[in-house]
Amino acid sequence: MATVTTKTGQVVDRMVLDSMLRRRLFYTPSFEIYGGVSGLYDYGPPGCAVLNNIVDLWRKHFVLEEDMLEVDCTMLTPHEILKTSGHVEKFADWMCKDPKTGEIFRADHLVEEVLETRLKGDKEARGQKVVVDEEKEAKKKKKSKEAKAVKLDDAVVKEYEEILAQIDNYDGPALEKIITKFDIRNPATDGNLLPPVAFNLMFQTSIGPSSNMPGYLRPETAQGQFLNFQKLLEFNQQSMPFASASIGKSFRNEISPRAGLLRVREFLMAEIEHYVDPESGKKHTRFEEIKDMELSLLPREVQLSGSTKTVSMTIGKAVETGMVDNETLGYFIARIQAFLLRLGVNPKKLRFRQHMANEMAHYAADCWDAELETSYGWIECVGCADRSAYDLTVHKNKTGAPLVVREPRAEPLKVEEWQIDLDKKKFGPRFKKDGKTVEAAIEALSQDFREKLALDLEKQGKIEVDVAGVGSGKVELDKDLIQIEKRTRVENVREYTPNVIEPSFGIGRILYSLMEHVYWSREGDEARGVLSFPPVIAPTKVLIVPLSSNPAFRPLSQHLMMKLRRMGVSNRVDDSSASIGKRYARNDELGTPFGITVDFQSVKDNTFTLRDRDSTKQVRASEDEIAQALKSLVDGEETWEDIRQRLPEFTGQEID
The missing domain is CATH 3.30.930.10 (Bira Bifunctional Protein; Domain 2)
Structure with missing residues (x-):
């Protein structure tokens, strides 16, 4: 289990x-x-x-x-944004399919499940104690041969453990090799699986009535x-x-x-x-x-x-x-x-x-x-x-938007660089429709390559530049079209793209994991579950419990309820006919950290008991003292031990 x-x-x-x-x-x-x-x-x-x-x-x-x-x-995002960010191409997991049943598996999870099952079978065969996940077993259509107790070679055990330690590091081809090498099949039917394929995890939709904007x-x-x-x-x-x-x-x-x-x-x-x-x-x-x-x-x-x-x-x-x-x-x-x-x-x-x-x-x-x-x-x-x-870089490059930081320099920065000048009057007629492509290729040239081209231009009067998609892929430029000179540029403003x-x-994952971490049950009463949420995140902070259905308790309960709510302390009143112990037990399951009992002494002197969920210890004090203690407990300013140190302990009634 x-x-x-x-x-x-x-x-x-x-x-x-x-x-x-x-x-x-x-x-x-x-x-x-x-x-x-x-x-x-x-x-x-x-x-x-x-x-x-x-x-x-x-x-x-x-x-x-x-x-x-x-x-x-x-939450709606146009296709173009997620295409630019890389999610359309790369936001995927690897899945494999059983061609006979149509069942789909996430490949890394399948490998993990099968290898862990085999390792459990190996431990059983060696006489070692193992814990079997009955919940997973119950979901299988019929008993898998993977569940049999089979002793594995020590080298295989070591290899399985190494694979499991780095399961998140495998891509589709690597997972396919593992599935093939170790004959991993559908655990429920023992059927062979198709090779893993990438499955994009995004929900696709369309924006607008004409459906011409994918998103x-x-x-x-x-x-x-x-x-x-x-x-x-x-x-x-x-x-x-x-x-x-x-x-x-x-x-x-x-x-x-x-x-x-x-x-x-x-x-x-x-x-x-x-x-x-x-x-x-x-x-x-x-x-x-x-x-x-x-x-x-x-x-x-x-x-x-x-x-x-x-x-x-x-x-x-x-x-x-x-x-x-x-x-x-x-x-x-x-x-x-x-x-x-x-x-x-x-x-x-x-x-x-x-x-x-x-x-x-x-x-x-x-x-x-x-x-x-x-x-x-x-x-x-x-x-x-x-x-x-x-x-920021990919979105800046795609849109031209200035997704950068510009800040004044404390001191101007002098930069020596090779700069290129084009004669636009001659350049346009020379390259026509290819002009922008050629110009972009020239502007992208590195400083080192610009220095080399400057020497070639000086010696030969012309140079060649690689430009993909234009002619043979090379463009010839002479001195009439281009000049390359080393100049000093002064920068007063620094521009950069932040990391x-x-x-x-x-x-949601944090919430579920937390609920497992704070769950426990009373000794000798395992059916009585308790969720020990810290007061700051507990769903309800205080349960107000009248000792009985005596009508004298109701005004006190209602007054306490409203006073605490105005202080920002969430609470509820349980005046049901169940015993006080059962009422507290129900709220232990909900994680309510504190309880106030309204009893006959409360009617006489306006004092109340305050109960701690985890220890079931109680203190007794006036309404104002109890309210202030709860406020400080819920805000995290004091702990229960702090309250016990300054308010009188109460042991007059057993409310477990």
Whole structure:
């Protein structure tokens, strides 16, 4: 069975957690009464609340603290933009098909599944204890021969492990070789598969009633930010460096989404584009603040050696040694870790894995993924890429828009260079319709080649230039048409295209991984699940529980409810007939961190008990003291231990 190792070390069937999350309406399959659609989910009230709280914390942690410029760009994107960015040609995964059944597999996931199954079979044959994922097995149409316990040669085991360690590094041809070499087939039918082919993950559509403008639902929020760069730079008073940020839905037509919220076709992204001067060495002014933060790193060299053993290192050391390319990339990696830990992620289940060459996005110069360990394995939840100047450059070249930074130089720069002058009166009639092509080829000549041509022109009175598509591919120019001289040019303004560091967050993936990390159950009562969300992201902060249905409790409950809501503390009243213990248990499943009990003592002196979800400990104090304690707990200014130190502990009633 697929299992979740809880924060208390318990091992729980993943289906138990998933059943609880669906029952409490954190999420549910979309269009379920029509049979559902794979890879599409709806969030219910608690799921929406946690998601919104994660986004709110993200905005405070990044947009507010780093003074970023937030934009909200359209999800519909014309074909031309994504053609220019490279997504039309390169935004693809490799899939293979069973020609008999028509079943489609994502090639790397299939290889991973089959090899892992064989390794489990090898362990069984050697008498070693293994954990079988019953959920996956149940989905197979009939028993696969891959599931048999078969002992493998040690060399084969080693080769399988090496392949799995670098599975993300293989392209289509490499995956085809692996599939052929190890006779990988459809696990359900044992049928042969066609060679892997590239499948573009973007949803195509058309814009306008005439359908003559092809477009896509955006696969990322980044392109809208890049296209607005010049306006954002102007809004920022031409000051560099700066960052833009965007939160919104993106869409990817996943080949075979089979992992719940972790692989979906519509999802919420939060992306940052931090623009830096490439000549600055990508230094960051706040790097000193985070340089001593310890991280668990998995560099590409370790993966290529066939290992997944992480290295514990400070981010300062990682940048100093060149493992992480530069300070700005390192700064955001550290800030990502701080953010995930604030959400409640288990630090022992967090690592940063460096992309290998073949898996690197087409625009990236370096990339590290924040991966969280779940019952599905290690899952990429945040990517932090150095996109260099790729995006701004390709859009600038395509449109001619000035997606550059121009800044005055402290001192004028004198540049000696070989400059070319063309006699336009003679040049036009000489080349006619090919004139622009020839002129562009001449302007593109390097300084070294211009120097050589200047000497040839001086000696021979003419030169030859390669121009593709014109005549024989060579164009002859004489002194009457062209002059090449060395001159001094003075630059008072520096112009450059910024480089971009991009942290990209999959909010849904973070949410699901977090729910696994904070889940546990009471000792001796395994059916009683608890979600230990930190107060800042819990869907409801406080449950107000009248001790009984006594009418004297209702005014106090309603007054508390409204007072807390006006303070910005979300709460709900549960005055049902269930026992107080059951009412708290129901809300432990929802992750509600605190509870207020309204009892007969409350009627007498307006004091209340405040209960902590995880410890079930209680304190008792006045209405104002309880309200202020809750506000500071929810805002993260105090911990439960802080509250216990200053408010009297209460042990008068058992409410577990």
